[in-house]
Amino acid sequence: MVASTALLPPHLSATDVMRFQDQVTATGEETAQAVEPFTGALLPPVPQSSAADVALAATRGRIAQADWAARPLSERTRWALRFGELLVSERDKLVDLVQWETGKSRIHAGIEALGVATVAAHYGAESAGYLRERTVRSGVPGVVKARVSRHPKGLVGVIAPWNYPLFLAVGDVIPALVAGNAVLSKADSQAPLTLLAARELAVKAGLPADVWQVVAGPGSRLGQPIIDAVDHLAFTGSTATGRRLAAAAGERLISTSLELGGKNPMIVRADADLDAAVTGAVQACFASAGQMCIGIERIYVHESLYLEFVEKLATATSRITMGASYDHDVELGSLTSAEQLAVTTDHVADALAQGASAVAGGRARPDLGPFFFEPTVLTGVRPSMKVFAEETFGPVVALYPVVDDEDAITRANDTEYGLSASVWGRDLVAAQQVAARIQAGAVNINDGYLSAISSLSAPMGGMKSSGVGRRHAADGILRFTESQTTTTQRVSTPYPSRTKIYLAATRVVVLAQLKAARRKARKDIS
Structure with missing residues (x-):
């Protein structure tokens, strides 16, 4: 193993770095080192995951997800708020990491660290409203009651870039976890330690360790195994890579949310x-x-x-x-x-x-x-x-x-x-x-x-070649869920034996619905 030649930033210790390295699911001996942008020195080595490690992490995550999803939503939102508080209290250490791995100025790294804490606060406060079961108008009001509920996808894959290793990577993990999913993250090869430090804080805040799995390694090696393992992929990166990942996800018919390039x-x-x-x-x-x-x-x-x-x-x-x-x-x-x-x-x-x-x-x-x-x-x-x-x-x-x-x-x-x-x-x-x-x-x-x-x-998200789907607000958490419609019929209605009478009655109902819809549309427009 090649030792790090980069000097530690002011708020980090060698012990911190070793704890972060232990957050990776990697069973082999391979490591990789990024370069510190400020000096060109080698950053600490990070264990590298194999395709088999991705499968192992996915298995652990799926086992843990069942218990996590069964917990009350209030427990998951309380975790998000505790996590946000830790992100703020450990801000200096996180900002050091962001600068060490990306070369940002301290003001820009600080804005990023505080920004992801606001994401935790938002979903800690608003998720109950976003995810609550809703009663909607049925086809036969008074006879049929229709409800729409939300269920977690299961295992969510998150692949995020090096330029915002906290805000973009962890900002997607938070709503996925609050919605009741397990998460399988790929740490970017340039900025893995920042993500690993955040994962350690998430566990410290009360998240069961197996619910958030992190693998590390090049996308060329881990991208396809991640797609093969997950139920939804959240990706932030280039348009070219997004197209390839979307095509691979399409083969499995899993959903994706993609924030891609911009000019x-x-x-x-x-x-x-x-x-x-x-x-x-x-x-x-x-x-x-x-x-x-x-x-x-x-x-x-x-x-x-x-x-x-x-x-x-x-x-x-x-x-x-x-x-x-x-x-x-x-x-x-x-x-x-x-x-x-x-x-x-x-x-x-x-x-x-x-x-x-x-x-x-x-x-x-x-x-x-x-x-x-x-x-x-x-x-x-x-x-x-x-x-x-x-x-x-x-x-x-x-x-x-x-x-x-x-x-x-x-x-x-x-x-x-x-x-x-x-x-x-x-x-x-x-x-x-x-x-x-x-x-x-x-x-x-x-x-x-x-x-x-x-x-x-x-x-927040893109049109045209800048992406599919949105992060933040209700969209940012509902993308990690499946909607389920449940209807309850209050009165037994046997299949009509006289089709002509049934169709005539249905025509009257439909015309009444159209008339009511027209009145509502005029009112909404005015």
Whole structure:
């Protein structure tokens, strides 16, 4: 086993790391080590799981799930709230881990850690309402009573990416567990320790250990065994990988929820508060070094504001402080891997070679660390350039002038993606009309991205190639359940012997239902 060469962050101990390593279901001797983004040093080795380990974890999870699902929902929601409290109390340790494995600045890692605690609070408070049995109108009111109840899927697979190893990974686990499922998570190879630390806290909060199983290893090895073992797959990652997983899940006819790629647009209308829009753009384009699925990569600015916006955004971007720090003295951290640095460098170099201009940034910063890249603002980007349509997933944004709202909407929608968007303008009615025409699962008015993702009572997900299904709100927990309709007939109604009479009576009932429905529709519309 190769030893770690990375220095421990301030709030972590070697004993902590050994406990986290023990959270993996792995019976062999194989280990793997990621690279610390700040320094390039080797992070601690993590045991690697085999396909047989996935099957073993799934068996353990299914056995434990029966007892977990049989417990009162109130017990599972109390667990979620205790878990959320532990996530807050252990925040410094978790933030250290997120920074150690992803290279984020402390402010961005801290927001992530607190964000997943709010997910625990939300489902701890709201799940009883989301999951309660409902009485619905039957086909024959007064004679037939119809009820709809929710039952857990059974074993839920969660595969989440390295860029938000707490919010995206654990944020999906919480509602799945509260709904009564067992969970089989795959720890991402770049950021496994963060997920393993969260799993330890979940058990400390009272979760039976076998109910949440974690395996570790490359997706090429574990993806298919996980799909073969689970009843639902929640995946967050690239569109290309999502398509392959969805196809494999389709062979088994299991359900999926997929949050995939994005090339998210921002529209700055002619009446926008320019300074506020610039501040919002800095936050939305460069948070977590641009490695955020809902971050902004394209900005369409009304031509009357364009030159001033370019100047102000370039100035604000050039003032962003960068560095490798476990304190709050820098605003922007590192890219997470050599792969992300390579894509970012390639996209910017390709754009500059074809005539685009970098009005801010544009360079890698090896003097700060192996994977640092300056926050970059590009102008003069054309369709032939990679950065125009491909997802960069780095601290890079392209600016474009537009003549009016119609032009902005058309260009914003000119993409295969539809995850998130942003619209800025003082006339809120007009801004809302623009937002309604954007093909995206979430549109933030006078904000870059945070207001939608933090509104946990509203669903979050993508249109078009940006995904299927939603996280958060009722959608975020109901996806992990099966609905069951139970009807109770109060009066015995034998099969009609006189079909003509039966059909005539049914016609009268149906016409009455249509008349009542028409009245209700007119009332709802008015």
